[in-house]
Amino acid sequence: MxxxxxxxxxxxxxxxxxxxxxxxxxxxxxxxxxxxxxxxxxxxxxxxxxxxxxxxxxxxxxxxxxxxxxxxxxxxxxxxxxxxxxxxxxxxxxxxxxxxxxxxxxxxxxxxxxxxxxxxxxxxxxxxxxxxxxxxxxxxxxxxxxxxxxxxxxxxxxxxxxxxxxxxxxxxxxxxxxxxxxxxxxxxxxxxxxxxxxxxxxxxxxxxxxxxxxxxxxxxxxxxxxxxxxAAAFMGETNRVPARATGTALETPFGTLPHRGPAGEATLCLRPEAIGPAPGGLALGPARVRDAAFFGTHCRVHVLPDAAPGLTLIAHLPPGELPAPGDLLHLNAATDPLTVFAME
The missing domain is CATH 3.40.50.300 (P-loop containing nucleotide triphosphate hydrolases)
Structure with a gap:
């Protein structure tokens, strides 16, 4: 029944x-x-x-x-x-x-x-x-x-x-x-x-x-x-990137993305698996590795991007090679779907 x-x-x-x-x-x-x-x-x-x-x-x-x-x-x-x-x-x-x-x-x-x-x-x-x-x-x-x-x-x-x-x-x-x-x-x-x-x-x-x-x-x-x-934060790790919405675009430390929504301060959420060396999406630019750990299916890496001093991002990179602290990586972030929340 x-x-x-x-x-x-x-x-x-x-x-x-x-x-x-x-x-x-x-x-x-x-x-x-x-x-x-x-x-x-x-x-x-x-x-x-x-x-x-x-x-x-x-x-x-x-x-x-x-x-x-x-x-x-x-x-x-x-x-x-x-x-x-x-x-x-x-x-x-x-x-x-x-x-x-x-x-x-x-x-x-x-x-x-x-x-x-x-x-x-x-x-x-x-x-x-x-x-x-x-x-x-x-x-x-x-x-x-x-x-x-x-x-x-x-x-x-x-x-x-x-x-x-x-x-x-x-x-x-x-x-x-x-x-x-x-x-x-x-x-x-x-x-x-x-x-x-x-x-x-x-x-x-x-x-x-x-x-x-x-x-x-x-x-x-x-x-x-x-x-x-x-919900974004509780459903797994996410990177919170400060941004500003203009009504037609989203301005971030890494560049501007098209985005329709209310104008004002906002937060862009990027999942760690959305960040990697593959081209496309949002170019994060050079980032220095703070630390890295091998997780079997991926390497979990903390990086410090040059474009956003003070911001630490988490990336899940391919497991083939574990980067060392201090390595310089060039990363991009997939932005489909684009997850943006207005600051309350």
Whole structure:
């Protein structure tokens, strides 16, 4: 089963602190959405509102067109996967996965059959008689996912489920989550502060900051053409170049670019991978290497451009040759798309 979700003007306050401010968001049935943002931005509070663990101060939550705002968690068509797994250590994996069905009054044969089906879905069909302590962190997270899916929720809520895993396991589980979601078609809403994780798994990313939505859209659009300076900075490294807009052009320390927009002080954002030796775009001119590090797929280099004293740029250069501190490079920046924000 799956269902759309509507968050209609949700706000929430913890005494004087406003954790959520007029959140409005429609999530399609079967969509994989990530709520992304720094600690304290409101993403976990919003997930708690969706799960029924927190009552919003204002607004409504609708699932499948039904107002569930004041329903208890057990009465909602949602289940939640937590970062700490929350498995029962004394139970077998079969009984852990079937626990929700047991609470719903399902008979032993039915819940065992469903538990085996869900364990097979997450690749643990031969481990039904094991207990959680015999599993790795990634395997325990798979069991938690199987348990949440066993009750056939319309919406699955994931609260930083991969945060406790190492990098290799985290990437493996990202792939598995995406594959499982596509297979079963359930609406997934996933909280994370990891930008790479959000881009790897989501159909749509919702960037949050200070209790409100800064930007939302497909990962590629959010990364390449963010709608706010905060979203641009949070969605990975970016170089902020001071500029001035004239209405028809953008004046930068490196030259002038055509640009239509309000006149005034502005910031041009350039991703590190947009900067390199290839010709075209905006000529940055000679730049002295401050330091460089090899990252496998690229060299991450800090450079000091002659044209902008005091400005340090980050460039991701080809991995073939690591430049040395003091080397002089001649660099250009791709400016498609041109990402410019007016200074407030």
């Amino acid at each position: 799956t269902a759309p979700v509507r968050i209609d003007g949700v706000s929430h306050r913890f005494e004087a602190f406003e954790a959520l401010r007029d959140i409005r968001l429609d999530i399609a049935a079967g969509e994989y959405v990530t709520l992304l943002g720094p600690s304290g931005c409101g993403k976990t509070t919003l997930l708690s509102v969706l799960g029924g663990f927190v009552d919003p101060t204002e607004g409504r939550v609708l699932i499948g067109g039904r107002d569930v705002t004041r329903l208890a968690p057990a009465r909602r068509p949602t289940t939640t996967v937590f970062q700490d797994y929350a498995l029962f250590p004394h139970m077998t994996l079969r009984d852990n996965v079937g626990f929700g069905l047991r609470m719903a009054g399902q008979g032993r044969r039915v819940r065992h059959a469903r538990a085996h089906e869900m364990l097979a879905l997450v690749g643990l069909e031969t481990a039904a008689d094991k207990r959680p302590h015999a599993l790795s962190g990634g395997q325990r997270q798979r069991v938690a996912l199987a348990r949440a899916l066993a009750v056939d929720p319309e919406v699955l809520l994931l609260d930083e489920p991969l945060g406790a895993l190492d990098l290799a396991l985290r990437r493996s589980m990202q792939d598995e989550l995406k594959t499982i979601q596509r297979k079963i078609g359930t609406t997934f809403i996933h909280v994370t502060h990891d930008q790479e994780e959000a881009m790897a798994i989501a159909d749509r990313i919702v960037v949050m900051n200070r209790g409100r939505i800064e930007d939302e859209g497909p990962p590629a659009r959010i990364y390449r053409a963010p709608r706010s300076l905060f």
